[in-house]
Amino acid sequence: MTNGNSLTMARRAFLGAAGTLAAASALTGGTSRASAQAAPSGTRPDIGRRKLGTLEVSSLGIGVQNMSRTYQTTIPTRTEMHAIIRAAFDYGVTFFDAAEAYGPHEVERILGEGIAGFRDQVAITSKFGWNIDLETGERRPGLNSQPAHIKLAVDGMLKRLKTDRIDLLYQHRVDPAVPIEDVAGAVKDLMAEGKVLHWGLSEMGPETLRRAHATLPVTAVQNEYSMLWRGPEEVVLPLCEELGIGFVCWSPLGVGLLTGAIDRRTRFAEGDIRGIETRFSPDNLPQNLKLVDLVKTWATRKQATPGQIALAWLMAQKPWIVPIPGSTQMPHMLENVGAAAVTFTASEIVRSATRPKVSAKLRRAASEAVAWLASVEFSEMAISMPVPISARRTAAPNVLK
Numbered sequence: 001m002t003n004g005n006s007l008t009m010a011r012r013a014f015l016g017a018a019g020t021l022a023a024a025s026a027l028t029g030g031t032s033r034a035s036a037q038a039a040p041s042g043t044r045p046d047i048g049r050r051k052l053g054t055l056e057v058s059s060l061g062i063g064v065q066n067m068s069r070t071y072q073t074t075i076p077t078r079t080e081m082h083a084i085i086r087a088a089f090d091y092g093v094t095f096f097d098a099a100e101a102y103g104p105h106e107v108e109r110i111l112g113e114g115i116a117g118f119r120d121q122v123a124i125t126s127k128f129g130w131n132i133d134l135e136t137g138e139r140r141p142g143l144n145s146q147p148a149h150i151k152l153a154v155d156g157m158l159k160r161l162k163t164d165r166i167d168l169l170y171q172h173r174v175d176p177a178v179p180i181e182d183v184a185g186a187v188k189d190l191m192a193e194g195k196v197l198h199w200g201l202s203e204m205g206p207e208t209l210r211r212a213h214a215t216l217p218v219t220a221v222q223n224e225y226s227m228l229w230r231g232p233e234e235v236v237l238p239l240c241e242e243l244g245i246g247f248v249c250w251s252p253l254g255v256g257l258l259t260g261a262i263d264r265r266t267r268f269a270e271g272d273i274r275g276i277e278t279r280f281s282p283d284n285l286p287q288n289l290k291l292v293d294l295v296k297t298w299a300t301r302k303q304a305t306p307g308q309i310a311l312a313w314l315m316a317q318k319p320w321i322v323p324i325p326g327s328t329q330m331p332h333m334l335e336n337v338g339a340a341a342v343t344f345t346a347s348e349i350v351r352s353a354t355r356p357k358v359s360a361k362l363r364r365a366a367s368e369a370v371a372w373l374a375s376v377e378f379s380e381m382a383i384s385m386p387v388p389i390s391a392r393r394t395a396a397p398n399v400l401k
Helices: 002-014 078-090 106-114 147-161 181-194 206-215 235-241 284-301 306-317 330-341 360-375
Strands: 049-052 057-058 093-095 123-128 131-134 137-142 166-171 195-201 220-224 246-250 319-322
Touching: 049 078, 049 246, 049 319, 057 123, 078 106, 106 147, 123 147, 147 166, 147 181, 166 181, 166 220, 181 195, 181 206, 195 206, 206 235, 220 235, 235 246, 284 306, 306 319, 306 330
Parallel strands: 093 123, 123 166, 166 195, 195 220, 220 246, 246 319
Antiparallel strands: 049 057, 131 137
């Protein structure tokens, strides 16, 4: 359990240590123009390609998690979600991220339907690891990465995705009851059958990643990473670079905060997970909005949107980092794709040698969160943010200068 999930919880607890997080990057000047509105004509636009290990994907992907249910708990129109998926492909996106837990099951069906006309031209992901009934999709307490369960889960994914293989299969969260070597062995069997082409892990500890990679080479890690949450910079990103593993950023827009659409007056609908995220609390939001104001300043300089700046900043960190913003609205998707046109010069990205450290108090809070993880049954929208409210705080205010 310590290696598997403690970094996930430490990350959330770490959000309370604004004073301990030193700026690791600063933007210092420059201009460029980004546009996401010009419709493609003739050939599909080239938004760039990146390598996750040996898997080549577009420089920016699309997360489809909320296409069955939004943060606001509304149910999007299925045909509109198909249209967004297809338009993303038309604009150069070739990387689509799903999971059995999203829905559960329903997002995989939506994605499979959406890519039906161009399946062989894109890479799709899914994830196993939560304790989800294989037939009904009922979410049960805890985790399940038993090898036999993994194999049956993948068979269900293939049916829902309407495909014969999954390009990149992640373990969604590390199961402390199953050695990672056994998990890798099950995935290796699936690879031998041609059902899985690459595999990865999400929110694991560094030693778990090393053991997994030693057993079966890991293609990508998927962790939360954004201007708002920069925890991976201390350990995980250097380890990925050492091992030649790609990095995929979930929540690259800070669940909407970095788009500039949230301010002090924003109130969230009942059931919206952001309503209980303390990064949006009255005490913490003003501090985090200082970061948003700075991002807006850079958006003006670059003739881009705040969200495009946030995504472009991530892509500027390493050539093997791929953000996967999600959207259930066509204009937002087009705006996100436009981030590929925003560039930063070397002089604009200034790295600091200072790295944040986690205090003993925060480590204790993280340990408590780990214990909570093993016992709780997650709600629909908490599935991607499995941390008790007491462990959620605010992020460092000094990301940019």
